[in-house]
Amino acid sequence: MTGIDRRRLTAVLAGLAALPFVGRGRASGRAAFASARFGASGAAVALLDADGAESATQALPERGHGLAIAPDGRRLVVVARRPGRWALVLSTDDLAPLARLALPAGRHFYGHGCFSADGQRFFTTENDTDGGDGIVGVWDATAGFERIAEWRSGGVGPHDLALAPDGRRLIVANGGIRTHPDSGRDMLNRDTMQPTLAALSLDDGSVVERVDLGAELRLASIRHLAVAVDGEVVFGCQFEGDKSVMPPLVGAWRPGGGAARLWEMPDAALARLDDYVGSVALDRSGTVVAATSPRGGTTAFFARGSGRFLGLADLADVCGVAAAGDGFLLTSGAAGMRRTGAIGAATRLVDPQPTAARSIWDNHLAAFGDRRQRSAETNRLVKLTV
Amino acid sequence: MRLLLSSLLDFLLPPLLVAAIGVATPAAAETTGDPRTTARRLSSAVIEPAYGDLAAAARRSAEIWESECRGPAPSRERLAVGFVAVATAWWRIEGLRYGPAGEDFRAERIDLWPERRNATTRGLAELVDPAGPEPTAEEIRGRSAAVQGLPALERLIFEGKGPLAPRVCAVGRAIAGNLAAITAEIDSGWRDLAARAGADEATARELTARVVTDLVGEYEALIDGKLGPLGKTIAAARPDGFEGRRAGAERAALAAPLAGLAALTAVLVDGREEGATAMATVATARAIAAGLPEAIGPLAADAGRRSQVVLLRDALRSARDAAIADLPPLVGVSVGFNSRDGD
Numbered sequence: 001m002t003g004i005d006r007r008r009l010t011a012v013l014a015g016l017a018a019l020p021f022v023g024r025g026r027a028s029g030r031a032a033f034a035s036a037r038f039g040a041s042g043a044a045v046a047l048l049d050a051d052g053a054e055s056a057t058q059a060l061p062e063r064g065h066g067l068a069i070a071p072d073g074r075r076l077v078v079v080a081r082r083p084g085r086w087a088l089v090l091s092t093d094d095l096a097p098l099a100r101l102a103l104p105a106g107r108h109f110y111g112h113g114c115f116s117a118d119g120q121r122f123f124t125t126e127n128d129t130d131g132g133d134g135i136v137g138v139w140d141a142t143a144g145f146e147r148i149a150e151w152r153s154g155g156v157g158p159h160d161l162a163l164a165p166d167g168r169r170l171i172v173a174n175g176g177i178r179t180h181p182d183s184g185r186d187m188l189n190r191d192t193m194q195p196t197l198a199a200l201s202l203d204d205g206s207v208v209e210r211v212d213l214g215a216e217l218r219l220a221s222i223r224h225l226a227v228a229v230d231g232e233v234v235f236g237c238q239f240e241g242d243k244s245v246m247p248p249l250v251g252a253w254r255p256g257g258g259a260a261r262l263w264e265m266p267d268a269a270l271a272r273l274d275d276y277v278g279s280v281a282l283d284r285s286g287t288v289v290a291a292t293s294p295r296g297g298t299t300a301f302f303a304r305g306s307g308r309f310l311g312l313a314d315l316a317d318v319c320g321v322a323a324a325g326d327g328f329l330l331t332s333g334a335a336g337m338r339r340t341g342a343i344g345a346a347t348r349l350v351d352p353q354p355t356a357a358r359s360i361w362d363n364h365l366a367a368f369g370d371r372r373q374r375s376a377e378t379n380r381l382v383k384l385t386v
Numbered sequence: 387m388r389l390l391l392s393s394l395l396d397f398l399l400p401p402l403l404v405a406a407i408g409v410a411t412p413a414a415a416e417t418t419g420d421p422r423t424t425a426r427r428l429s430s431a432v433i434e435p436a437y438g439d440l441a442a443a444a445r446r447s448a449e450i451w452e453s454e455c456r457g458p459a460p461s462r463e464r465l466a467v468g469f470v471a472v473a474t475a476w477w478r479i480e481g482l483r484y485g486p487a488g489e490d491f492r493a494e495r496i497d498l499w500p501e502r503r504n505a506t507t508r509g510l511a512e513l514v515d516p517a518g519p520e521p522t523a524e525e526i527r528g529r530s531a532a533v534q535g536l537p538a539l540e541r542l543i544f545e546g547k548g549p550l551a552p553r554v555c556a557v558g559r560a561i562a563g564n565l566a567a568i569t570a571e572i573d574s575g576w577r578d579l580a581a582r583a584g585a586d587e588a589t590a591r592e593l594t595a596r597v598v599t600d601l602v603g604e605y606e607a608l609i610d611g612k613l614g615p616l617g618k619t620i621a622a623a624r625p626d627g628f629e630g631r632r633a634g635a636e637r638a639a640l641a642a643p644l645a646g647l648a649a650l651t652a653v654l655v656d657g658r659e660e661g662a663t664a665m666a667t668v669a670t671a672r673a674i675a676a677g678l679p680e681a682i683g684p685l686a687a688d689a690g691r692r693s694q695v696v697l698l699r700d701a702l703r704s705a706r707d708a709a710i711a712d713l714p715p716l717v718g719v720s721v722g723f724n725s726r727d728g729d
Contacts, residue, residue, distance in 0.1 A: 317722035
């Protein structure tokens with residue numbers, strides 16, 4: 001499957017403005033109270049600054065999941081959460097819609113996407129609903145996001161993905177969980193589940209390297225990842241096995257450098273994560289890793305080089321996390337946003353500072369101007385709201 | 387176009403998603419009154435007494451250990467009575483992680499369950515080794531959470547027969563003393579927090595929102611954690627995996643938190659019809675739990691009786707769903723969805 005019906009694509013794009021569920025982007029000042037407008041406008045995506053002040057919002061057809069910002073900072077793609085079939089390209093000026101990705105039959109999105117280093121291609125994680133293979137969809141970001149190819153992801157249930165710093169490889173978190181739209185989000189392959197991390201060549205989509213966590217941890221679904229400037233991949237897992245096992249959930253893998261390793265934590269701290277990491281991010285220095293656990297209502301911090309556990313910062317229903325200032329911005333579905341200060345080698349956490357915003361924030365937070373795509377808008381952040 | 391969009395969304399989204407996500411609508415928030423009143427009632431009617439009972443039970447348990455360890459033949463029976471009282475008092479309020487119970491890993495130090503990688507067994511073996519110095523309560527506080535609380539005490543009391551050996555008694559005395567100190571901190575910390583919430587509207591709103599969030603979280607913990615050993619199928623059941631097995635308190639480990647949930651729900655609903663389903667479903671779950679035998683584990687692997695526990699799991703799911711739908715609008719808060727519906 002390397003292309004789609006051009007007439008259909010043209011029709012979709014021509015009709016985009018008339019889609020009943022896509023509102024116009026609008027400046028909204030400090031309209032940070034998403035829960036208050038939930039009944040009126042449903043799911044939305046918002047641009048906001050590091051203090052939570054929103055500058056634009058855009059209605060979405062339903063809850064979105066991952067967000068990807070083009071290297072030039074001018075376009076944003078919002079991908080449906082699984083098993084959704086929509087992904088929207090929006091202008092980062094005002095969130096006006098620019099295009100909609102037209103997914104072929106037999107595929108649905110798994111929630112995340114990312115741009116190539118030159119911004120000319122876009123990649124999405126997808127499910128082959130009949131065969132169950134993980135798919136990476138390849139889209140031409142220069143021409144209306146036409147689908148131009150698809151690759152095998154190197155596993156089942158690919159979820160998050162990110163570009164390696166050399167721009168030549170794609171790192172995919174294959175969560176290992178097979179689902180089918182007919183059964184919603186139910187896991188269909190508990191007995192055979194095998195999550196992997198895979199590195200794909202951007203030349204031809206071939207899997208050039210793949211690692212797993214071993215048989216004992218085959219129920220630890222590798223869901224989210226972030227890639228440091230030196231190429232090391234940090235990842236977070238969601239454990240689907242028995243509660244008494246309680247494995248570590250956050251770790252690192254250096255492609256070309258052997259096995260992935262999980263970072264140990266004190267039992268009491270690990271218990272707080274409740275077998276679930278919802279998002280991971282690196283700070284701007286790339287030395288500190290934050291892993292959020294909405295189930296545990298807390299965020300765990302680690303020193304990337306050593307994997308040493310640094311501490312926890314509590315925030316009910318926290319999930320979104322992105323580098324901000326010297327630390328991180330954390331977003332919650334129930335308790336607003338929190339900023340953390342610098343978290344260096346010391347184990348002491350800077351007390352999170354409350355911000356003015358109090359919205360129902362969805363799973364992920366993306367930052368403009370990270371280390372590879374720094375722009376003048378270093379403090380602008382984009383976040384889904386519902 | 388704007389009107390069409392609004393009408394369509396109003397028609398399609400709110401009834402389902404508001405219920406699923408547990409969002410307080412603006413209209414509901416306007417009718418919930420002064421958040422300080424709700425916070426005061428939650429605290430005075432349920433939380434403060436529960437933490438007071440917990441601290442008192444832990445203090446009494448520590449006294450029993452002191453007394454028994456001074457005698458020639460420390461009695462497991464007397465220690466067991468003290469243990470069950472502390473455990474039951476904790477289980478009743480274990481779901482509340484907002485405030486002092488969630489700070490300094492106090493909740494985990496009281497009850498790190500289920501055991502991970504034999505941590506309690508290994509930690510206790512080290513402590514009871516006569517080659518090491520006799521531990522104190524202060525020293526226990528510096529050790530792994532796995533040996534600081536109820537699971538460790540349960541093993542010392544209920545594994546083995548006859549009077550406790552002096553060294554085992556000394557370890558238990560230290561753990562019980564540590565437990566008394568932790569629960570006293572929670573008790574006093576909560577009273578400080580409740581006083582602030584009674585005076586400050588923002589703190590009160592935060593307290594109420596977190597109580598609702600933690601209430602929903604406790605249902606999840608009961609379904610996935612405490613009833614986890616039930617397994618999805620009989621082949622996956624782990625009859626020895628239920629909390630409180632050694633103490634013969636498996637039913638209490640489920641019934642006590644349900645009593646706490648029912649009490650919190652009653653305060654949040656405050657007699658209003660809109661909360662009738664939340665009230666009814668938690669009452670149903672309590673009734674099913676009350677009808678179970680004290681030893682639940684054997685039922686899990688018994689094809690003829692397993693359905694009794696499956697029924698409780700189903701009832702807990704219904705109670706959770708009703709709590710999510712009913713409670714947030716009644717008190718003007720939202721509970722978010724990341725913890726229940728992430729990816």
